[in-house]
Amino acid sequence: MASELHKRNLALETAISDSKFDDDGRPKRTGTLMTASAHIITAVIGSGVLSLAWAIAQLGWIAGPMALMIFSFITGFTSSLLADCYRCSTTGRRNYTYMEVVKSNLGEMKCKLCGLAQYVNLVGTTIGYTITASLSMVAIKRSNCFHKEGHDAGCHTSNNMYMIIFAIAEIILSQIPNFHELSGLSILAAVMSFAYSSIGLGLAIAKITERGNHVTTSLTGVAIGVDVTSTEKIWSSLQAIGNIAFAYAYSIVLVEIQDTLRSSPPENKVMKRASFVGVSITTIFYMLCGTLGYAAFGDKAPGNFLTGFGFYEPFWLVDFANMCIVVHLVGAYQVFCQPIFTTVENWCCHKWPESGFVTKRHPISFPSCGVCYVNMFRVIWRTVYVILTAVIAMLFPFFNSVIGLLGAIAFWPLTVYFPVEMYISRAKIPKFSVTWMWLQVLSWTCFIVTLLAAAGSIQGLVKDLQTYKPFSSAS
Template sequence: MGVAEAVSSDNTPLLLTPPHPLKRTGTVWTAVAHIVTGVIGSGVLSLPWSIAQLGWLAGPFSILIIASCTLFSAFLLCDTYRSPDPEYGPDRSASYLDVVNLNIGVKNGWLCGLLVNICLYGFGVAFVITTAINLRAIQNSICYHNEGPEAACEFVDAYYMLLFGAVQIVLSQIPNFHNIEWLSVLAATMSFTYSFIGMGLSIMQTIEKGHAEGSIEGVIASSGTEKLWLVSQALGDISFTYPFSTILMEIQDTLKSPPPENQTMKKASTISVIVTTFIYLGCGCAGYAAFGNDTPGNLLTGFGSSKFVWIVNFANVCIVVHLLGSYQVYGQPLFATVENWFRFKFPDSEFVNNTFILKLWLLPPFELNFLSLSFRTAYVVSTTVIAMIFPYFNQILGVLGSISFWPLTIYFPVELYLSRSSTDAWTAKWIMLRTFSIFGFGFGLFTLIGCIRGIVTEKIG
């Protein structure tokens, strides 16, 4: 089974593409499901805390600005999927790494590939940890409800992580990104469910109080410097709940044509950003109105009374199901990168290239490849083990997200667009795009410093 690749004049491989033609059947709505699954995570429940730090004006305004920047960046990236010149390389770029390699050089491609794969792997570890936290919250809630608030309810996260890992070993054998549409639809439905539960509970509490909490300036800090760091962390939290550039090319590669993939992807991106922004504003503002300056870091933890215990537990179950899909949405691109590299390096290896059809009783036939089986199992095991060893990895992920925010969400899309459009220097468009990139760099640096300080402060405290 051969591997298709683009080569430079000195026969240096520029990118790797899938080893056999793919049947692309994706539509606007399957793309929306993929994006929503990747973007709306349990982080939406921390947005009320972020708005609490920024206040009633700056909080919603920040969400709208970051949403607009994300959509603009996605539009820039959508137009780079197809090659403008048949002799320039393959017609399609199936990954972020491919399109960077082809348009702005191999060195940029190495940097892009490093950052993308670190982020994808980091998200995998974070999903394992977050799942364990939510499963433990469910168990604690049931224990306290049955045995009273004074009961010694202690549960070990490692067991939940192992359970999540076992399920992911099975799900990871799904052949590729094109085959997880059903999982993304299920996960997206779950994300809407727990977001609306958090929003609904907040609205109910606000109605019971008879007034909305909060203020224009947000939480009052002990000093101006402390307020600055809180704002930095809040903006970082908001910005990390939006970008989907690391998986945009893989999503676009699932779309059928006609119509042109970039048109479909722009529609899907627009719908997704509008939907997520509505949910983010609704959940964030409703949570802040319910709790004011006492808004918790996770909105659901604010509803600890027995009156809401079962609905909160159901929301946590929805989060767990959503994370099952999110793990695959971020894992499948990494699987494809590694496995295509092996196929390129070892084109004659039966272990790497041979695919078998396995038929088990009561189950439909499915493909089995020994490379995929071994590598993907090892990948899931490694993310699970790291999550068990470093249960506070989510804090480190915030730093990684800050470091990668500017290059992946701003810099590369701008450079790709400028390279493809041949925009002249110092024209109005060139100045606008460069200003956008410089602003993104400053924003990413500001949130990075805030994330690092937050970790240091928490460790000292």
């Protein structure tokens, strides 16, 4: 009898292990440490790395690298807290999104506040990536123009056509059904991010070592004087902090990345290791790009060090670096917009379950590709979303101001506040204990930094808008 029972249990365990579904009934997840790290690197190394030379130029040799390290440590610490919240502490049930994690640990009201912060930032990030990708495409054309006409030629080019090209590519890629299908795209994007960062580093080193490259750097950054007033120095320094905060903004998609991992070994352990790998690698790149970029350009460091034309030659290498940026941002755009797509589509399916337009999938046969199932609502909604982000990018094509504002908006609530509050709730840390006190000090300090960085970025945006005519952006 015991032998028979053992055989039956063994058969049941084998059936479960061979199943194509996970414990929640969804298709078995296949993500690993490598794919999660690739997703993180894709999400983290993006527009942010391009502005770090400018950010350190505003802050100087002391405050600049120090700010990078502080944001790195805070992001790594709070990401480990957030990774532990993927499964419910009592039932072990999975939470598929950041909002579900907050709802499970902190309740409905804070879930709504989290959703507001998360989706505003996700939308803003996709707009920021549209701006950055178009600038890189324009830089390729201008680089070729400078090579032919000379470095003093204007070579002014409209950004709008390139935003449209980027949007068309994203409309096609946005039809990828869900986040789990993005691993290949993320790995490619991660490789591209290493490529253009490495090229930027190489060009910066070459510029530092070339004769006649006399630049001004200092411990405190851009000097107050003829070109910069004390007020402008303060505003630009605050905006620089926002740019650095944006460079580490990936907490908003951490849960979605963790939901791609296979269940063994435990997802939280793998995610913590992936976060450590991802944040460590990106911090090394950030430190090198920021400091070497500042050493190469000094106080005149451009807002985007690969499109600001501190580098002209070799023009083909500048072109290749900018093409890598475009390919990377094509993938990063999808990493950030998939949570938006999923949320809206799930809500609509729940709201109108009987609607064939919303729920029905139509088989379409493609030569050499087999049958693809297409949902008309998904096609139309995702296309409209990409078009809207492109139109807004055309209205506000300001790289540093937009990047700084997005970083400020996302940093405190999503990277610090919610992970800290959920940790306090799950660990049942008593109020006014030593641990509770230092966590609150961390949270409130980051809140004040966020407000100051947002103020600096808004001031920069207002200043840019004073001389800008909509839809006439040219580089």
